[in-house]
Every structure is written in C-alpha cells, then in structure tokens.
Amino acid sequence: MNNTIKNRWRISRTIAAITIAICGISPAANAEQLSDAQIEQKIDQLLNKMTLTEKIGQLQLRDWGMYGADKTDQLKQDIREGKIGGFLNVNFDAVAGNTIDDLQRVAVEESPNGIPLINGQDVIHGYKTIFPIPLGQAASWNPSIVKQGARIAAEEATSEGIRWTFAPMIDISRNPRWGRIAESLGEDPYLTSVLGVAMVEGFQTDDPTRRDAMAASAKHFIGYGAAEAGRDYNAAYIPETTLRDIYLPPFKAAVDANLLTIMSSYNTLNDIPATANKKMLKDVLRGEWKFNGFVVSDWNAVLEMLPHGFAKDAKHAAELTANGGVDFEMHTTTFEEHLPQIIKEGKFTLAELDQAVRNILRVKYKLGLHTNPYTREGRENIILSESNLAAARQAARESFVLLKNDNNALPLKKNQTVALIGPLANVPHEQLGTWIYNGDKKDSHPFLPAIEATLKDAGKVIYIPTLKNSRDTDTSNFKAAIKAAKKADVILFIGGEESILTGEGHSRGRIDLPGAQHALVDALAKTNKPLVTVIMAGRPLALGNVLEHSDAIMMAWHPGTMAGPALADVLFGDYGPQGKLPLTWPVDVGQTPIYYNRMATGRPATDDNYTRMEDIEQGVFQHVPGNSSNHLDLGHLPQYPFGFGLTYSSFKYSDIKLSTNKIALGSTLTSTATITNTGKVTATETVQLYVQDIVGSVTRPIRELKGFKKVSLKPGESKTVSFTLHTDALAFHNPDMQLVTEPGDFNLWIAAHAQTGLAAKFEVTEK
Numbered sequence: 001m002n003n004t005i006k007n008r009w010r011i012s013r014t015i016a017a018i019t020i021a022i023c024g025i026s027p028a029a030n031a032e033q034l035s036d037a038q039i040e041q042k043i044d045q046l047l048n049k050m051t052l053t054e055k056i057g058q059l060q061l062r063d064w065g066m067y068g069a070d071k072t073d074q075l076k077q078d079i080r081e082g083k084i085g086g087f088l089n090v091n092f093d094a095v096a097g098n099t100i101d102d103l104q105r106v107a108v109e110e111s112p113n114g115i116p117l118i119n120g121q122d123v124i125h126g127y128k129t130i131f132p133i134p135l136g137q138a139a140s141w142n143p144s145i146v147k148q149g150a151r152i153a154a155e156e157a158t159s160e161g162i163r164w165t166f167a168p169m170i171d172i173s174r175n176p177r178w179g180r181i182a183e184s185l186g187e188d189p190y191l192t193s194v195l196g197v198a199m200v201e202g203f204q205t206d207d208p209t210r211r212d213a214m215a216a217s218a219k220h221f222i223g224y225g226a227a228e229a230g231r232d233y234n235a236a237y238i239p240e241t242t243l244r245d246i247y248l249p250p251f252k253a254a255v256d257a258n259l260l261t262i263m264s265s266y267n268t269l270n271d272i273p274a275t276a277n278k279k280m281l282k283d284v285l286r287g288e289w290k291f292n293g294f295v296v297s298d299w300n301a302v303l304e305m306l307p308h309g310f311a312k313d314a315k316h317a318a319e320l321t322a323n324g325g326v327d328f329e330m331h332t333t334t335f336e337e338h339l340p341q342i343i344k345e346g347k348f349t350l351a352e353l354d355q356a357v358r359n360i361l362r363v364k365y366k367l368g369l370h371t372n373p374y375t376r377e378g379r380e381n382i383i384l385s386e387s388n389l390a391a392a393r394q395a396a397r398e399s400f401v402l403l404k405n406d407n408n409a410l411p412l413k414k415n416q417t418v419a420l421i422g423p424l425a426n427v428p429h430e431q432l433g434t435w436i437y438n439g440d441k442k443d444s445h446p447f448l449p450a451i452e453a454t455l456k457d458a459g460k461v462i463y464i465p466t467l468k469n470s471r472d473t474d475t476s477n478f479k480a481a482i483k484a485a486k487k488a489d490v491i492l493f494i495g496g497e498e499s500i501l502t503g504e505g506h507s508r509g510r511i512d513l514p515g516a517q518h519a520l521v522d523a524l525a526k527t528n529k530p531l532v533t534v535i536m537a538g539r540p541l542a543l544g545n546v547l548e549h550s551d552a553i554m555m556a557w558h559p560g561t562m563a564g565p566a567l568a569d570v571l572f573g574d575y576g577p578q579g580k581l582p583l584t585w586p587v588d589v590g591q592t593p594i595y596y597n598r599m600a601t602g603r604p605a606t607d608d609n610y611t612r613m614e615d616i617e618q619g620v621f622q623h624v625p626g627n628s629s630n631h632l633d634l635g636h637l638p639q640y641p642f643g644f645g646l647t648y649s650s651f652k653y654s655d656i657k658l659s660t661n662k663i664a665l666g667s668t669l670t671s672t673a674t675i676t677n678t679g680k681v682t683a684t685e686t687v688q689l690y691v692q693d694i695v696g697s698v699t700r701p702i703r704e705l706k707g708f709k710k711v712s713l714k715p716g717e718s719k720t721v722s723f724t725l726h727t728d729a730l731a732f733h734n735p736d737m738q739l740v741t742e743p744g745d746f747n748l749w750i751a752a753h754a755q756t757g758l759a760a761k762f763e764v765t766e767k
Contacts, residue, residue, distance in 0.1 A: 032371060033209050039365045043358050049113055054082035055357045056339050058115065061296060061330045064090045079106045079117070083336065085328065085360055086118035089437070090162065100161030104373045116373040118364055120164035123214070124183060124435035125149065127156035128443065129388040129561055132399040133433040133502075133538055134169060136557030138185040138582035139645075140398035141686045141708055143198035149395055150202025152388050154214045157438075159382045161375040163367055164215040166263060168199040170250035171220055175593040176586065177230025179506035182434050182538030182558070184225060186582030187595045187642065189246050190705045193253035200257050208260065209368030211376040218254040220265030220298060222280050223247055227267055230592065232507050235268045241698055243269075244733045246597075252289060260293045260363050264326055266301050273310050273320075275301045281325025294359040296328040297321060303332050314338060322348045327356040384443055389562055396559040396566035401579035402552070402646040409530050409551035411573025411648060412490060415458040419488035420451060421481050421524065422495040423467040423517070424536045430470075433558025434503025434538055443561055447494065450564035454572055462488060470498045471515045478523050485527045492571070493524060493550075494534045499558055502538025511589045512542040525549035534567065540585040543639060555579070576648045578684040578710075580753070585640035590631060596642035596754040597701040601629040605636035643688050643705070643753035649679025649715070653687075656750055656758035664767050665727050665741055672722045673750040673758050677713035684712045689723040690757065692747040697734045703754055721750070727764055 034042070047055070064087050067075040078084050084107075090100060100119055107117045125131045131149040132139075140146070150167075157165065170192050173184035185192040196218065203216040223243065227234035238247060251262070264281065265274035274280065275297050285291045302321045303314060311317035318334035319342050329335045342348045364370065382388075402410070412418065424430055428444035451461050466481040467474070485491045495517045501508065512518065513535075522545055524531055533550040535541060536558055547553065554577065559566055569575040586594045605628040630636045652675070659670035675687055689707035693700040707723045725748075731741045743764050751757025 032368070033207060034365060039362055042365060043361045046113055046115065046361060047354055047357065050082075050357070051112070052340060052343075054112060055353055056335055057081070057083040058085040058357045058360050059327060059329055059335045059339075060084050060333065061086050061088055061120070061328045063088055063331045076103070076106050079103055080110045082111045082113065082115065084117065086120060086164070088120045088330065090119050090121060099375075101374050104161070108373050115361070116364060116369040118164050118215075118367070118369065119162050120166060120217075121157065121162045122167075122435055122437045123153045123157045123162065123165040124167045124169070125153070125433070126392070126436070126560060127153045127162075127438050128383045128440070129153075129156060129392050130432045130436055130439040130444075131392050131395045131560045133182045133558045133560075134185055135182050135538065135582065136399040136559060137395060138191065138195055139401050139555075139557065139579040140395065141191070141580050141582070142398055142710065143194055145395045145398055146195045147198040147202040148391055150199045151205075152391055154203045155212045156383050156388070158212045158214055159376060159379040162214060163369065164217065164261065165203055166217045166219060167203070168196045168216065168254070169219050170196040170254065171223075171225030172247050172250070173225040173583065174595040175225075175227075175230040176511050176539040176583070177507050177509065177589065177592055178225065178227060179232055179434075179503050179508070179538070180224070181583075182502040183504075187584060188582065188597065188705050189249040191582060191708070192250040196250045197253050197257045200254050200259050204258065204260060208366050209371070211368070211372055213367070215260040215363055215367055216254075217261040217263045217296060218251055218259055219263035220267075220274070221251060221262050221285070221295070222265060222274060222277075223269040224265040224267050224274075230507050232505050233266045235271070237270055240737060241733045241735075244737065248284070255285075255289050255291050259291075260366060262291065262293065262295050264295055264297055264301065266298050266304065268308060268310075273301075273305050273308050275305060275326060276310065276320040276324030278324050286325065292359065292362060294327040294356075294363050295325055297326045297330045299331050302326075302329055302334050315342065318342060319347050322352070322356070327359045392560055393562035393566045393569070396562055397569055397575045399557055399559060399579050400567070400570050400577050401555040401581055401644075402577040403555055403585075403640055403644075404547070404550060404553040405646055405648075406551045407530070409490070409532055410554070410571060412492070412532065412571050413459070414455060414572055416489040417460045417462065417487065418451065418455065419481075419484045419491045419529075420448065420461050420463045420494070421466055421485065421491060421520070422493045423465060423470045423472060423515070424496055424498070425463065425465060425494040427498070430498045431536060431558055431563040432560060433499050434506075439561070445562050445564045447564040447567050450568040451492075454568045466520060467515060467517065469515070470496060470501070470513070470517065473516045475516050475519060478520060481520065482523055482527060485524055485529055488529060490530045490532060491524050491527070492532050492534065493521060494536065495520075496535040496537035496541065497539075499538070502558070509589070510542075511539060511586075511592075512544055513546065518545055521546050521549050532571070534571070536563075540581075540583065542586065542588040547639070573648065576681065576683050577645070578647060578686065580643050580645035580686045581640055582642070584638045584642045585644070587634045587639045591634050591638065594638055597704050599699045600702050603628045605630040637755070641753045641755040643686075643751070645686070645753075647679075647683040647685065649677055649681050649683035651683075651685045651713075651752065652676040652678045653750065653752065653758050656760050658748070658760050658762055661761070662763045662765055663727060664765050665743065666767060667727060669725045669762060670722060671725065671748055671750060671760065672720050674718050674720050675711055675713065676718040677715055680715050682712065682714045684710055685752065686710050687721045688751050688753065688757075689725070690749040690751055690754065691725070691730065693730060693732070693742070694745045694747060696732065696742055696744070698732070700732065703749070705754075723750070730764065
C-alpha cells in the first residue's frame with residue numbers, strides 16, 4: 001500500500017470513527033443481541049417503508065470489480081438509491097479513496113432506510129495468516145484446530161470490514177481428480193460434519209453480533225463434489241438415499257449449528273441446476289430443516305442456466321432462480337433488470353419478494369450491522385500477530401500425514417548433511433495453496449530457511465531445487481542434484497503440485513507428480529542414499545516409483561504461511577506426526593472415485609479370490625466362480641485407506657469390550673479398547689470407531705465412521721478409549737425416504753484406520 005493510499009485509509013478510518021461517535025456507537029462494543037421476535041418486528045417496519053426498487057436492491061450482491069475508478073460516482077449513487085445489498089471481493093485499493101467505511105457510510109446515512117451493506121470475501125483457510133488448505137486441516141482430525149483457524153481468519157478479516165465468508169466448503173469429495181477437493185474436508189459425512197460445524201462456530205462464534213464475528217456460508221448446496229469425472233462444474237447424479245445419507249448430513253449439521261447463510265451450487269443435480277432446485281432449496285432446506293438464513297447464488301451461476309439449457313434467457317433465469325429459493329444474486333444483475341416485470345406478470349409474488357428480503361435483513365440484524373456497521377479498530381495488532389502465526393504453525397504440524405517410514409528414516413538427525421532437492425522446497429507462494437485471496441507470499445515462511453536454522457549448529461543443507469516448478473520437464477540440472485545427493489547423508493525431496501494445479505477449475509485427468517519429478521526421483525534413488533519425500537499437494541497423488549524409492553513419505557498438503565517451520569519441527573522430530581487421511585488414497589487414477597464407505601458387491605474381492613494382471617502374464621489364474629469386483633492392474637485396495645497415518649512410535653490395540661451385546665432402539669452402547677504405545681517416543685494416535693449394519697432394507701456401507709478420539713501416550717503407557725453410540729447414529733433412509741434405525745445385527749470396530757481394527761458384534765432390538 002503506497003503512502004497516498006495509506007493516508008486515504010487513515011483519513012477514512014478517522015471519519016468513520018467520528019461518524020460512529022456522533023451516532024453514539026462505541027467502536028469497541030458489540031451490537032445488542034435482539035430476540036428473534038424483535039428482529040422480525042424491525043424487519044416488518046423496514047419492509048413497510050421500502051420501495052420495490054429498494055427491496056430488489058437488497059437481493060443484489062455486487063462484485064467490487066464491477067466498479068472502477070471512473071465509476072466512483074455511479075457506485076455511490078447505486079448505494080444511495082438502495083440498489084445494492086452487499087459486496088464481495090472487496091479490494092481497498094480498487095476504487096481510489098473509497099474504503100468499506102466510506103461506502104458503508106453512504107448506505108447507512110444517505111440511503112432511504114439506512115440499511116447497511118454486508119461485505120463478503122473468500123476467506124477460506126485464513127485471511128492474511130494462511131492455515132493449511134481445508135483438506136489438510138481435515139487431516140488433523142482435530143475440531144479445535146479447525147475452529148481456531150476459522151476464529152483467527154474471522155478476527156483478521158473483520159478488522160478490515162469483512163463480515164461474511166464463503167466457507168466452509170462441506171461438499172463430500174470422493175474423487176481426487178476434482179480440483180476443489182483441496183477446499184473440502186474429505187470424503188466422510190461424519191468427519192465433514194464435525195469439522196464443518198467447528199468451522200462455522202469459529203467464524204460466527206456463539207454471538208454473531210460480536211464485531212470480530214463473521215457469517216459463515218456453507219457451500220455448495222448440493223452435490224458439487226460428485227461432479228462426473230471429477231471435472232469442475234460438471235453434472236452430478238446422486239440417488240436420493242445417497243444424497244440424504246452422504247451429501248446432505250454435513251449441511252444439516254451446519255444448519256443445526258445456527259449457520260447464517262448457504263451458497264447454492266454451480267452443478268446440475270439429477271438434471272436440475274442447483275441454482276433453481278426447488279426440492280433442495282425449498283422443500284429440504286426451508287421446509288424440512290427450517291433454515292431461516294439467506295441463500296446466495298454462486299458466481300454467475302444464475303446466467304449459467306442458459307448454457308445448461310434450463311433457462312432460455314436472462315429474464316427466465318431470474319424467474320427460475322427467484323422461484324427456486326435463492327435470495328441473494330451474486331455478481332449478475334438479472335433480479336434488478338427483470339424482477340419488476342416478472343412480478344408484474346404474476347410469475348413471482350410480492351409476498352415471495354418480501355420473504356427473500358426478510359431472509360437477508362435477518363442475517364444483517366443477527367450480525368449487528370445496523371448497530372455496528374463500520375470497521376472495528378486494532379488491525380495493526382491482529383493481522384499476522386505472533387499468536388496467529390503460532391496457531392498456523394501448530395495447525396500445519398497436526399495436518400502432516402506420515403505415509404511411510406521404513407528403517408526409521410524419519411525423524412532426521414540435526415547433525416546430518418541434508419541434500420534438499422525438488423521444485424517445492426522454497427516456494428513461499430505455492431505452499432499457501434488454493435483460495436488465498438488476501439494471503440501474500442512475502443508473509444510466508446518457506447522450508448529452506450527453516451531447515452537452515454534447524455541445522456545451523458551441527459548439520460548442513462545443500463539446496464539444489466533442480467526443477468523450476470512442479471511441471472518442469474527440463475532434466476539438465478539432474479547432474480547437480482545427483483552430485484549434491486552423493487555428498488549428503490540423506491536426500492530430502494520436496495515435490496508435488498503447485499497451488500495453481502488445484503482448486504476451482506483446476507481438475508486433473510492424471511493425478512501423478514507432474515513434470516519430470518518421477519524421473520528425478522529415479523535418478524536420486526540410484527545414489528543409494530536414504531530418500532525422504534515430502535509431498536505438497538491439494539489432492540492425493542498417484543505415487544508410482546516414488547513409493548518404491550522413498551524410505552519415508554510425508555504428505556504435507558499445502559500447509560500455509562508457516563509451512564517451513566512446521567515441516568522442520570516434524571521432520572526433525574521436535575514434534576511428532578499425527579495426521580490421518582480424511583480420504584482414501586488411490587493407487588492410480590483408474591481407481592477413482594474411491595472411498596472407504598462403499599457398498600459391498602455380490603462378488604466382493606478379497607486377498608485370495610481375484611485374478612491379477614501378473615497372473616495372466618504368467619499363465620496362472622485364480623479360479624473363482626464369476627471372478628470378483630476388482631481391477632486386474634490396480635487391484636481392489638487403495639494405496640492407503642481412509643483414516644491411515646503413521647507416527648514416530650507404534651500402537652497396540654487390545655481388549656475390546658461392549659457394555660452389552662443387545663441394545664433396544666433409543667438406547668446407547670458403550671465400547672472400549674485399550675491403546676498401548678509400544679514404541680520409544682511419546683506419540684498421539686487418533687482412535688476411530690466404525691460400524692456396519694449387516695442387513696438392511698437397502699444395502700448398507702461396509703463401514704461407517706461413527707466417532708474418533710485422540711489419545712497421547714508416553715512409551716509403554718496404556719489408556720482405555722471409550723465410545724458411546726446411540727441407535728440414532730445408526731439411522732439411514734429407507735426406500736420410502738424415511739430416516740430409520742432398523743433392528744438387526746451390526747459389526748463394530750475400534751481401529752487405527754478403515755481397513756483394520758478390533759472387531760465386535762451387537763444386536764439392535766425393538767423397544
């Protein structure tokens with residue numbers, strides 16, 4: 001920010017402070033919490049005074065970029081006339097001399113009814129202090145970490161006037177080809193629900209009128225993560241039982257946690273665009289769940305119903321969207337341009353318009369914007385504070401997943417010479433990941449200086465990046481890398497994919513390490529030096545020769561601002577790895593989509609009943625009647641199962657017990673197991689509870705996660721871990737779409753991941 005902009009910013013903040021003082025508003029005070037009845041009464045009073053233009057204006061979410069420096073007067077006039085309900089993607093420097101407070105002042109003091117703007121932004125996994133990508137946070141299996149990340153993001157963002165974020169993304173994501181899997185919380189509805197609620201609570205707090213609270217927006221409603229072929233924006237086809245048992249539960253959990261807003265999706269669901277899906281937005285969201293916040297369309301999604309072939313023109317798109325259940329139109333202006341005529345023609349009623357406006361005003365009141373519309377003070381003490389950076393470092397530490405550790409290659413020793421090689425070893429921007437609207441690489445702490453600081457007293461680092469970026473195919477620097485590797489005690493290869501290869505619109509048909517990375521790993525392996533691989537990526541990658549050649553593999557995701565220090569902490573053993581996979585890691589792309597909670601087939605593959613490609617090549621065949629559900633070349637098992645993750649220690653699971661072998665509907669069951677640290681260092685294990693409904697009126701998954709607990713144990717220490725399971729947690733939707741728990745037999749596991757565990761059985765009986 002140059003001096004001129006800084007001065008304008010300071011002046012505007014001073015003017016805002018004076019305005020607040022004149023209005024009798026304390027800049028430090030939270031708004032008064034109004035009761036639901038008081039809010040509805042105030043909304044009634046406003047609706048009685050608002051013109052049709054002003055009501056439709058509340059439904060318009062404008063993109064800040066629609067106005068340039070040459071449109072300043074038009075911008076303010078639109079606000080003055082009540083034609084804008086809020087902004088997204090606010091950029092303080094985009095319109096010289098106009099800050100959030102300047103424009104908010106026009107809305108509050110010069111528009112007919114003084115209705116404040118709501119300013120939203122993509123604060124996805126941090127504002128200025130960037131935390132690991134959401135998929136990385138999910139790997140922590142730690143709701144406290146996720147909640148703290150959202151809380152810090154909200155504190156930073158609200159200090160600059162942003163009171164609404166387009167997160168959490170709680171789309172169930174089963175296909176790593178999909179670029180936005182990086183923004184998700186994984187493949188499991190239970191884990192996503194728990195972590196999604198934690199994120200909502202972190203953003204909103206228990207008092208959204210707090211000036212450091214911001215409205216969350218759960219997205220994308222609904223089915224976006226099931227896009228065909230993992231291609232962004234593609235069609236999704238989801239049977240209703242799967243929709244209700246897998247894709248909807250995280251959204252229901254968020255609504256139950258007092259979620260203020262929801263974003264509809266880009267995709268079609270069973271051939272109906274989500275933007276105009278009455279069944280989902282009205283029948284389920286409003287009717288069944290009683291959601292009373294507002295629904296915002298995704299960027300340009302209203303007009304995208306034209307290429308979908310669902311709307312014939314912009315007017316038709318506006319009609320379908322308004323009747324479909326969307327309240328707030330993002331970016332496009334079809335409501336402003338066409339709703340008056342649509343209402344005149346009787347295709348959308350004034351009562352329906354009032355309801356949409358009511359939904360938006362309700363959220364503004366719940367945020368306390370009418371009382372505290374302006375930016376709060378203290379930005380300089382909040383943004384990138386030491387405590388915020390420490391929290392981001394801890395979140396990154398807990399997100400790392402140790403996939404392989406042969407011969408105790410990790411942790412590294414601090415008196416070693418380390419050859420640091422690979423395209424992502426010193427990438428302050430790429431380590432931040434996708435969706436970092438306000439993140440800046442200059443604030444980022446990469447790995448090279450962190451390892452140099454770690455080794456400065458006794459060890460040495462030789463840094464040879466070799467490849468310019470993850471996509472680089474130039475092998476001319478391989479000789480230098482091999483020379484450095486031969487001089488070192490251990491090779492530390494940091495590769496994967498740059499942030500630009502993940503996120504929205506960045507799906508991949510191949511999910512291996514791009515460029516010449518596989519060739520580089522081959523060359524390094526020929527030195528016969530220990531090889532430790534760290535992968536930075538927004539998705540699980542097909543490992544290929546990396547798995548064979550690496551003594552240890554650590555999945556680091558895109559870890560955020562504090563990636564370097566956090567990686568050094570874990571790689572050198574100052575902090576032990578404890579992350580667990582929030583999704584299933586495929587052997588190769590041909591297995592995708594792949595997920596642990598699948599349905600069994602009539603001929604399930606087992607370790608001894610399927611034919612392998614190598615068997616065919618050698619003329620040896622497994623003679624199993626009808627064969628089995630399997631890939632000849634890739635097998636039926638993933639590379640790593642859901643919930644998998646190693647530590648620098650080892651654990652023994654023993655002595656599983658159930659409080660009873662029979663429970664009646666409406667009752668609870670307690671299961672326990674003893675977990676023992678059988679290794680030599682203190683470590684943290686995430687213990688997981690799975691169940692299987694053996695027979696149902698519809699087929700049931702082979703396993704379903706129903707609980708998890710973290711336990712930290714010293715060497716030789718044992719603890720009993722206990723889970724309580726209510727029969728309601730066993731419910732599913734039957735063919736009549738009734739949510740039921742059916743009596744019958746169940747399997748139960750207390751496990752380290754989805755392919756192992758101590759097993760027990762119990763029966764659910766009628767009351």
